[in-house]
Structure formats: structure tokens, C-alpha cells
Amino acid sequence: MKHIISIRDLDRPFIDELINHANHIASQHFNANSLSDKILALLFFEPSTRTRMSFEAAMARLGGTSISVGSIEASSISKGETLADTIRVVSGYADAIVLRHPKEGAARLASEFSSVPVINAGDGAGQHPSQTLLDLYTIQQSLPLDGIDVGMIGDLRYGRTAHSLTYALSLYRCRIHVISPKGLELPPALIGELRDRGTEVIEHEHVEDIIKELDVLYVTRIQRERFPDSASYFDVSSSYKVTTELLEGVRSHLIVLHPLPRVDEIDPEVDTLPYARYFEQSRNGVPVRMAMLQEVLK
């Protein structure tokens, strides 16, 4: 039984194969009834619109059925039932479970109590492997994954997408450039681990210093809650904003990605530039999740 819990569990052959598979699906090479006898349980303990809808869309495109609890608050789950018990029960109703939960490690726990495959759709500040897989998928649509220069900008401390993506990129010998406000740097333990794995991690104070040498700029959200007052938030967020001026003279093949939703990190004027790929990135969630569902349900 195959679970997809953490990007750390996946090796390069598995990821490459999954990306390949998603490429086939995106070019309409798939059987629209391949999961017609399957039921997917969506267990979302936290609100999420995009991830949930794209899993539902992926399941529907393959002919499968999705079931879910209407509202967690109204169910036995909020009455103190352990996640372990909920998973034991729900895995009796469905052929696979997609789980979103506020606690880190929840999906790992679920995989230990489930009798069917579990896909992690985000656990707290922890892992969100389907996001990372669609990030990699989007990059390889326009660039080879190997040996490229990837800039990560924004809140790299709390942003889980940044943690998983840098880890995944270390499988591809990429050079990672990190640019973040004071206090929101990539955790030192993670930097150490990436370097131990042979990945070059370079810290920059200003994005201007490196932007012209990047192949990918991955932008993440800076949350207002991380700052003592809105003045200091605006100060920081404006100096980390991606604008058309910033992108003058960059490599012609540069792609700008963002896991969305964005707030002020990318000026809407950038949307019309050829570098902007974040909406395509979010659309890619469907073929990538179709490939994941076929992988665990095959």
C-alpha cells in the first residue's frame, strides 16, 4: 500500500515517474473511467478551497467518486474523537483518504491507522507533498530540473511550501538562493541538512543582487501576523515585492511561481509578463493530483 505523506519519503525515480505520468495526463492520455469503481474520502480538518477542489476535480476526471464530511464542527470529530479512531472508521468507507489537518505529522499518524492509502494534503506547518510535486511539475514544463538556479523569496521560516520544495530540489542538484526578512529565514537546521545533502544554499540580503542570475523565482507569502504592527509589516512586505521594474533585464526564460493565494507579494502588473506562471502552476494541480490518485489507487 502506497501512501504519499512527505516529500522526504519520495526518491527521484518516483518523482520523475509521477511527473511523466502527469505530462501524459495533461496531453489527454488517460482513461476517464479508470477510477470509476473507487471512492475517495476527503477529510479536511481545516478550511481549504484550492487543494480540496483540485483533488475533487482530479477524482471526477478519472471517473471516481468523492465523499466528505460537511462540517467538522458538527461531527463526532470535534467531540474529542482521536484522529486515529476517525481514520480507522473512515478507511472502512473509502478506497483512499486525502487528509488536511492542523497538526504536523497528522498524515503520518493517519497512514499508521488507515487500511487504505493516505495522501497528505497539508498538515499544519508541515508537509504538503502535492504542492511540491506540482511546483516541480511546473518548473519542468519550461526548464530541465537539473542544476538550475532557484531563488526562494518571502517567509522561508514558516512557509511549509518553501521547506518541502528546497528539500525536493536537493534531489536535482539545484543551486538554492534564499532571500528573506530578518527572523523569517529558512531554519538553520534545514539549511544544514540541505548542505549535508550536497546542495549549495546561498543567502542574499536583497533580491536585486541575484535576480538576473535566476532561472526560477519562487515567491511565498509574508503573513501580517508575524509582525508586531502593520507599519513594520508594510515596510518589510514592500521591500520583498516582485514588480515589473525588478524583473527588468532578467533571464528571458525566468519563471515566477507562487503557491497562491497571493496578497501583496507580486504586483498585478507582473501577471501579463511572460515570466508569470503562478496561475498555470495552480491549474497544474489537477493533472498532478490525477497522477497521484492513480498511483495510490492502482
Added chain:
Amino acid sequence: MIRSVPPPEGLLISPIKNGTVIDHITSGEALNVLKIIGITGTTTESVSVATNVSSGKTGKKDIVKIENRELRKEEMDRIALIAPHVSINIIREFKVFAKRGVERPKFLLGVVRCPNPGCITNAHEPISSRFEVLPNVLHCMYCDWLITTDITGHMI
């Protein structure tokens, strides 16, 4: 006191009849070793501690000697995490009866508490913590938290 036994290693500590000598402790870690084996101000065992003793092998070392007590496997596993080069000497009738090293376990089940308050292992669930022992860090196998310092402070 039995005078006929030559006092071992530099007279720092008097000999014991039966018990355990934990030798070659990474210098400075003796008090953490005591914590691991549950020796506090209120225990009755007679314990001697020597810290920063010169030692040919590692420069400086700590030594802990406990009367009438032998270590459990689980205690030796924990000691291995903070002092991988110790030798555990079981003393019977004033003599070194057995001597063994320790091995760092690959995984720790229910040994350390995950410092991440958001980790599922700190919620009300029927599981215990699980850490992978890597060369310089402990890795939470649930939330990926890395413990790099004060391992004893995180022990349950």
C-alpha cells in the same frame, strides 16, 4: 573499606564493591548521565562523579560510579545519545566483571518529547514519539522537527 584493593585511577574516587562505573563520558556530560539514570538529590544510591579528568584517549572525560546498581538497556541507549564513547564497567567484588561499549540506536520510540507544540505526537493520540537518530541531530518522524541541542532536556 578493604585496604588491600589498589585504588583505581588516580585516587579520585574510592573503590566500590558492587555496582557500575560509567567511564569515558564526554566531558561535561556527567550530570546529564545522572539525569538519564534517574539519580536526583533524593535517591539513596551512593554515587560518585568526577568531571574533567585527564584521559589519554580523549583528553578530558567524566566518570560516574554508582554502588549496587546496574544499567538497563534503555538507559544505555539514552547515554549513547549524549556520550557515544562511554564504556560501562560492571563491578562485582571490587573487580571489573564485565565491560561494554554503547551503541547509538537508529530510532527512538517514546524517548524524547518533540519540542514542536504543533506536532501530532503532543496531541491526545494513541502514539508515542518517534525520532530517527542522524549523525548530528534527532529527526521527528512525524513532523520533521530537528533536535540539535540539549537532547537530555527533551527526554521523557
